[in-house]
Each structure stands twice: as C-alpha cells, then as structure tokens.
Amino acid sequence: MDRTDRIDPRGVRGLGAGVLAGLFLVSASSWAAVGPAADRTGPIVGLAGKCVDVAASGTTNGTAVQLYTCAAGVAQTWTISDNGTLRNPHANKCLDVTGQGTVNGSKLQLWDCNGSGAQQWVYDASARTLRNPQSGRCLDVTGESSADRTRLQIWDCNGQSNQQWRLPGAPDDTACTRSVPAGDSTVAVTFNGVRYNVAVHVPSGVGATTRLPLVLNLHGTGSSGPGQLAYSHIRSAAQANTFAVIAPSGAIPSDSGFAWNVPGVTSGPRDDVAFLDQVLTTLSASLCGQPDRVFAIGYSGGARMASAFACARPDRLEGLAAIAGLRAGRPDPANPSQPEAASCRPGRAVPVIAFHGQQDYTNPYAGGGSAVWQYAVPTAQQRWATLNGCGATPSTTAVSSHVSRIAYTGCRDGADVVLYRVSDGGHTWPGTPQSSSGNGTTTQEIDANALLWSFFAAH
Known part of the structure; x- marks a missing residue:
C-alpha cells in the first residue's frame, strides 16, 4: 500500500489538523480505485450487502453509525475526500472514532469534521478494508452480525467479511469465482x-x-x-x-x-x-x-x-x-x-x-x-x-x-x-x-x- 501504512499511529495522534491533511493526501492513491472525484459520493456497502448508515438520519455530534439495509437516502450517502475523511453531506459531519479511541471495540459516530486522527481512513482496494491509521485498526461490524442497527467499530484488521467494504464509485464486483469444488x-x-x-x-x-x-x-x-x-x-x-x-x-x-x-x-x-x-x-x-x-x-x-x-x-x-x-x-x-x-x-x-x-x-x-x-x-x-x-x-x-x-x-x-x-x-x-x-x-x-x-x- 502507500506510505501511510508505515506511519507510527502513536505519532499521528498528536499531530495538528493541517499536518494531518498533508499526510493523508498521500492516501489519495488508495481512493483511486473508486474512480474520479465526481464519483466519490454514494453508499458504502459491506457485510451481507448492507450499508454504512447514520442512525435515524441524525445530524448531531455523537449520532451512532451502524449497518443497515441499503436504501436511497441521506443517511447512507458518504463523500470520500482526498484528505482521508469520509463525510456525510446531509449532516456535514465526518465518520469518527468515538473519543479518539484506539482500542478494539471503539464505536463509530458522526462528528464535526476536524482532521483529527479519529477521522482518517486508508482504503486497501485489494483487501477492501478501511483502516484507521491512528489506531492501526479496521472499520468493523460488531459481532460479525448483519442485523440492521448493528453498530460499527474499529477492530484488529483480520480480512473477514465484516471488514470488507465497497466504496462509492468502486466497481460492483458482482462477478465471482467458486473456490469450492463439486x-x-x-x-x-x-x-x-x-x-x-x-x-x-x-x-x-x-x-x-x-x-x-x-x-x-x-x-x-x-x-x-x-x-x-x-x-x-x-x-x-x-x-x-x-x-x-x-x-x-x-x-x-x-x-x-x-x-x-x-x-x-x-x-x-x-x-x-x-x-x-x-x-x-x-x-x-x-x-x-x-x-x-x-x-x-x-x-x-x-x-x-x-x-x-x-x-x-x-x-x-x-x-x-x-x-x-x-x-x-x-x-x-x-x-x-x-x-x-x-x-x-x-x-x-x-x-x-x-x-x-x-x-x-x-x-x-x-x-x-x-x-x-x-x-x-x-x-x-x-x-x-x-x-x-x-x-x-x-x-x-x-x-x-x-x-x-x-x-x-x-x-x-x-x-x-x-x-x-x-x-x-x-x-x-x-x-x-x-x-x-x-x-x-x-x-x-x-x-x-x-x-x-x-x-x-x-x-
């Protein structure tokens, strides 16, 4: 992946917003897999074909971010930015790790976009993971459950299906190859x-x-x-x-x-x-x-x-x-x-x-x-x-x-x-x-x- 993979997350946490924005411009190559900037607004699709969703289409700081059946609407619309953030245009707020958390199980929420390490994400197009460099952990569906309203969190990156995401503008990978013999x-x-x-x-x-x-x-x-x-x-x-x-x-x-x-x-x-x-x-x-x-x-x-x-x-x-x-x-x-x-x-x-x-x-x-x-x-x-x-x-x-x-x-x-x-x-x-x-x-x-x-x- 790009150079952000080698950033020490302990060092990232204390950096200011301006420095962070500059660092994460390096991540733009990660977003390239999802197409040009004009195509970078839409749903983020994950486990069981369900979407990253803002609970009850909320707009206030601290609103829970969850997994929910995909449907057209503002609660599931996200814009990918070259500065490494994922923003919900309706609320004009960013996907954020609650309390700047870095431990397994730290939940995701909406918060004012501020460029902090809690709002930075690097996409690995081959593994289809979204990694938060500050913690070194990946966007994860809690308990591997595809039930509606399951909270999203960060967890050790493990490549499982509950950490795989398709971003706006990415090809719809409907093609498949069976790995199990007759x-x-x-x-x-x-x-x-x-x-x-x-x-x-x-x-x-x-x-x-x-x-x-x-x-x-x-x-x-x-x-x-x-x-x-x-x-x-x-x-x-x-x-x-x-x-x-x-x-x-x-x-x-x-x-x-x-x-x-x-x-x-x-x-x-x-x-x-x-x-x-x-x-x-x-x-x-x-x-x-x-x-x-x-x-x-x-x-x-x-x-x-x-x-x-x-x-x-x-x-x-x-x-x-x-x-x-x-x-x-x-x-x-x-x-x-x-x-x-x-x-x-x-x-x-x-x-x-x-x-x-x-x-x-x-x-x-x-x-x-x-x-x-x-x-x-x-x-x-x-x-x-x-x-x-x-x-x-x-x-x-x-x-x-x-x-x-x-x-x-x-x-x-x-x-x-x-x-x-x-x-x-x-x-x-x-x-x-x-x-x-x-x-x-x-x-x-x-x-x-x-x-x-x-x-x-x-x-």
Whole structure:
C-alpha cells in the first residue's frame, strides 16, 4: 500500500489538523480505485450487502453509525475526500472514532469534521478494508452480525467479511469465482473468533463463475451437518435443480451429535441466529451464491432453528421449509398452546412450506410433548399466514391416500404458507430413502425435496 501504512499511529495522534491533511493526501492513491472525484459520493456497502448508515438520519455530534439495509437516502450517502475523511453531506459531519479511541471495540459516530486522527481512513482496494491509521485498526461490524442497527467499530484488521467494504464509485464486483469444488467439501467459517467446519455440497457440471442458489440445510437434534446431508437425501435434488447446499452443525452436544440454540427455548454456547447469518455471509462468497436466492430448510430441531432464523433474519431468506418442526416463535410462557407473538416479528413476508406427520410423537402434530414444542402445527401455520398477510381461511386438497395439502394464499408479496399433512407419517422426512429407526413411517407418497424446491422456485 502507500506510505501511510508505515506511519507510527502513536505519532499521528498528536499531530495538528493541517499536518494531518498533508499526510493523508498521500492516501489519495488508495481512493483511486473508486474512480474520479465526481464519483466519490454514494453508499458504502459491506457485510451481507448492507450499508454504512447514520442512525435515524441524525445530524448531531455523537449520532451512532451502524449497518443497515441499503436504501436511497441521506443517511447512507458518504463523500470520500482526498484528505482521508469520509463525510456525510446531509449532516456535514465526518465518520469518527468515538473519543479518539484506539482500542478494539471503539464505536463509530458522526462528528464535526476536524482532521483529527479519529477521522482518517486508508482504503486497501485489494483487501477492501478501511483502516484507521491512528489506531492501526479496521472499520468493523460488531459481532460479525448483519442485523440492521448493528453498530460499527474499529477492530484488529483480520480480512473477514465484516471488514470488507465497497466504496462509492468502486466497481460492483458482482462477478465471482467458486473456490469450492463439486461434490462434498468442508469449509471453515470463523464466528466470534472460533473456527467452525461447515459441510457443503456443490452440484457437478456447473461453471465456476455461475452463481448458484443456496439452501441452508439444518439437522435435527442429535445429528450433524454431514448427517443431515445424508438423511435429507438433498444431494440428488441439488444436482437435478442446480443449487448448492450448506449444512452446518449445532454447538450443543446431544447424543452422538449436536443441537441448536433456538432463541428463547434452549441455551447454549453460541448465538446460532448470528452464527447462521455469518455462515451465509462467508459461504455466499466461497460458493459464488446468488444473494437473492437463499433458502432455509430444516428437520425436527433444525426446523425449529430454521423457523427462528426466518423470524429473526427474514432479509436473508427467500423461503423457509420445515420438516417435522415448523414454529412461528417460542411457546408463550403465559399460554404454551400459542406462539409468543413478540418472539417472531419478521420485517417482511417469508414464503413457508412445511411437512408434518400426524403420527409424530416427538413433535406432536396436535401440540403438547416437550417444553420446547407445545403448540400445534396448524397453529404455527396460521401464525405465519397472519404474519404474511394471507387470507383468513386455508384451502385443503387431497394429494394422495395419506397426504393433504393445506394452503393459505393471497398473501403479501405472494408469500404463501403451505402445509403437507401426512396422516400415517411419523417424525420423518417424506420421500427420503434413509431409514429413521424408532421415528415411525416415512411416507413415499410425496417427495419433500421435489415439493420444497418447486415451491422455492415459484417464489
């Protein structure tokens, strides 16, 4: 990079504004990658395609700077200056490290532009990082979370996706090259400083630069990502329909496998909503995924986790499929026969397809069972229909001898809510050839994989 990389940050801190401006003119070559000066006003795009945002379009000193879904407006407009500052024209103030902080976790704010070291940034076009030379640290999304309103901070430069930014005027790097080969692989994902190995499957015969839809496939309690790839029989569906599969593992030890930390229901060592968010962010790049074609499916405890993820991160998904475990929030502590409304309030409609056997004694169709289950599957479907603004009355169609299709339609943004009810089905995945000892009948009258992908493709 340029000579500013070798400036001792301890020396920079005490320099006056005029000297700093002169020093950081050297940084102009860093900004060259984003085009001429006329093109240097616009959004700064980062983690999960979200933008650097001034909270509530504020204009006062100390207003928080955060990550937020990109939208046209003054809160996400920034001007890159040759003196190394990033200025919000609406407020006429600069991106500033609070209190001249230099330690990990120092938060970002708006402040009067004054040329201090807290307002200086050097862009590395190859790494796509914004480094604050005074601290030697990079602009970072706190906790690697892509949730709206996540505060921005400085942190040791580590090259992770939560420190990568595209500046105004920079080329939109929509092109990609898949770094994962066809077939089964294991890809590392770092979350909160811990490295996790995630099982993935890529269909064969697809060009390395062709973007693929992504299916997040979550295992049931006591299993694992690789186990879920096998049980769900998803590989053949991925090959036939040309999508990539991501199958992470939970972090709570359970039998010979793991369980998920479902919000408000279980407790564990990891925030699994934030973890899955990071998994999608990391692997979207590695797998050359289509960011607007990401879907979540799950079985049993994995269906409960996928449901919770759809409640919390609807912006990341274009559809949810739940096999033997559809939920719409945790059971209400005051009335466990109903979901707690406050625990599932997605900001947008999510298309939902579910499959459930009426002879399921693990997650009973009619409700009851363990404390993590309780309310009935039709109640969960009805709640999603309400959240999606669907018609009040579902239609029921006989599909086969033991299978009925119950559908809420007329939903906002076409986000239908469909349930396949299997009268003789157990706690099983319809259509899979894999046995599930002790879990009852696995129907072969329908193929869940074919139906869920057809549903996803239509939405």
